[in-house]
Amino acid sequence: MIIGGGKRVQFQAGTYQDSIFTEEKNSGTEKIRLTQPVRRINILLAKLGASLVYIFAFLIATALVSYLLAGLLGGGFGSIHYPVEIDIGYISTIGPVGKYVALAGLLYCLYLLVIISCITLLAAIVKETSIVAVLGIFLITIGSRWQANASHFNPFSFLNFQHFFTSSSQCITEIWIAFGIALGISSLLTLLAHYVSTTTWGQNLSLSPKEKEGNKELTKYEKKRALPLPYFRFEVLKIMKRKTVVVPFILLLVFTMLYGFEQYSQYERFRDSELAIYRTQAESYWDSINRLQRGVAEGIFKPEMVEETLADNTDTYNMYLYAIEAFERRDTAKIAEGQKSIFKYETSNWGNFYPPDTISVYCATQDEIIKRQVQTVHTKSPPLGGLISSPFAMESDLKHIKSWHIRNSQPSITYIFNSLFKNGLAIIALAIFAVSLSVGFSDETHDTRTICLLNTQPLHRKRIYFGKLLAQSAVFISMILIIAAVFCAGLGIAGSPLEKNFPAVQYLNQVDGNYSGVKLWRANLREFEGKAFSASSSGYFVGFTFRDMLVENIEMVALLILSGLVMVAFAMFASQKIRHKIGVSLGTVLIFGMGYLASRYALRGAGIIFPFIWLNQPLVATGEASMIFDVNILNSLVGIAILALWLAALVFVGYKMFSKTGRYL
């Protein structure tokens, strides 16, 4: 619990750390400090120290609360002495859980030290709170992708504690090395930040474009044709001139493009890797067949003794050979057929590791791929690739393979676009847009009173409210659509096929008598693992069907856009009471995040009436949500309708409040 809680501090630490530097720069209070008899480096170190104290205080508080909760509600206070087992492919006991927590805590602090130093450097260069916050989130996100490569030289991998805890004695040495390296990197970054903040170019560095000549700009303006909707255009201009909006957008665009190209380019690698595995398997069975045949020829084995094994091995060898030949000829249908046979064969040897429901869905998908004549999915580690996206795979099993970072790859635009949602990138994008865009009226009242400028123009209140709402909504929708369009166009130019009919599994809750497909056990869902399955829940069996992945993608984009619009409308409403910009945007994200957790894990089926569960677009669009909450109507279209209703309600209530309060909020 302590470690889990601690991992979430990193984002808070980043936000706090960047504001501790940039807020002073923006507000001008920095000058007060700089005119005191204190050296710049001491100021920098003091701020760094303050950030660390803040984070340690937070961590200690989390640890104490967790310990108290565990003691009072859990297994008692002696639980800190319980032995802990660290599993990294083999079992290794390192001692009491208290020691594990202390060592993990130390590693975590080292990780944070490096993150804080990175953000300090960013703050010294960029000097804009929200840009640094976004860059910090990117840094942490990208860093987390390197976690798998545990190395002393990669402080991001310190979060992956278990890799360091191979044995109790080695552990101490490992941590000392990590400590030295983290301290070294951090010192280097801090000194660099100090250097940047003292140099003239560092102080003058600005992201603003070059200033234009006044007279020329006036002439240009006079020549331009008059356009309608001046207030709406002004609001759009305001949004687009805020670096806090544009920079995250550009970063997201670049990030998604890089992700897309990486997904596309890895396809051939994954394909080759899968082929290599099949070749190795085929060779191994070929050797086995040869050994058995040699044994029979040399009289070591009696023919009847090995007859069955020989036949089995020959079948298996032929199965791999079939797949290898299909791979070499690039015959998609035969590849899919071969993958299916191998998957069925391999999973039959793994016992309960592969639930039958997972196997059924995988095999049906392969058939559908053949039928729809689209390219096959490859993975570096077959047959595990078929497991990772299945809602029937057990969490306890997935825990092992999650750390192996197994991914599936398919080269089409449709599939890669779909993976943006299923890999959680869409929700990260939504959170980033919500932080930068969902500010409502707080950008007119936070450290400013620009709302008064609007109130002293011949503008009706309705125009002010709806102009702002529409501008924020239009920019959000445009940015999402631009990212989607550039993403798809970029992949298209790179050679990725569209394959809009790639089969997307859609789970069906409560199949009726007319259902002719494979029936799945609802009780086998991961969601119910370790829980008593309620017998009163109607319909033990669920089914599945296939549809074009393009349709699923469109549904997910619609849900994403509508969720974003609801957040914008909520921020418009909340900003009339909360004037602080960060308070409104982060508050909106926090409320929606908490709302999602409440809907998913507490309200469950009842959460359908709130606008939160729809934030997990793949859960809804694939039908998983309807299956796990046993609610037939839980699908994308209902989500779109409910989000539209919430949007209308929030806009209505927000406007009512706006028209009642004073003109100056």
Place this chain on the structure above:
Amino acid sequence: MSVLSVKDLSKSYGKHKVLDNVSLEIRPGELVALVGPNGSGKTTFLNCIANVINIDSGTVEILGKPHTDVSIFHKYSYMIDNTVLYGYLTGLDHLKFVCETRKLSKDAVRKAVETIGIKNFITKKVKEYSLGMKQQLLLAMAILNEPDFLVLDEPFNGLDPTTIIKVRKLLMELREQGTTVFLSSHNLAEVDQMTSHIVFVKDGKFIVEDISKYQEDVYFFKVKNPDSTIGHLQAMGQLTVYRENGEIAVKTEGVGLNPVLERIQQMDEIESMRKEIVGAEKRYVSLYGET
């Protein structure tokens, strides 16, 4: 018809009553100043009449229409303090916005920019402006629609002497062209030179006064023998004579300067002479005290 008609206006912040049943009429062509110490309610009053904040009671009419009617802003401008500017936008962005929402011709932007003389910095972002630059931009935005009624909150705040003279001239010109001007200011010297009427705000109430009755000339002389000269001047009668910082201060009280000069020159040698107008400041001190 009054340009501004305020009747029994009250405004409180919590229990603190900032404006207590105040009334005010401003007629076309007048240039009226609103004066009072910090926190007396000047800006609150201007915000109330502009409907930027809600009033507790009373009525406000601007150009014959209720102040809640946003259409009045086509012919009425309110120059608020510089916190209303968007730091990340340029001055030109602000001017374009005001021009377009008020449905003005695009030439109006150039005219206002050239009148105030801000062409060299309108393409800069406002966050890079000095206080004086912001004030000039706000003024340009306020005169963009050639208003019939112009309200300004501390227009001289942060301006350099050259710009103060420029703004003063502009306001006088606007007045000559028929614009009614209502401004709040702490700069009593400017108020003295421009306005005919002053509205003093004291304890939430208004004291409206014709400033001319307080305007009088005081001459300060530096002479070799001040003690005997003071005696001779006092003997002239009608004059108010006193010593201030080693100088002889003389209020001529209708006698005129020439007889005083002649008398001093007969008795003593004038080393230096200067004139001060004591008007609004005198009344201000009498109302609020020196501290």
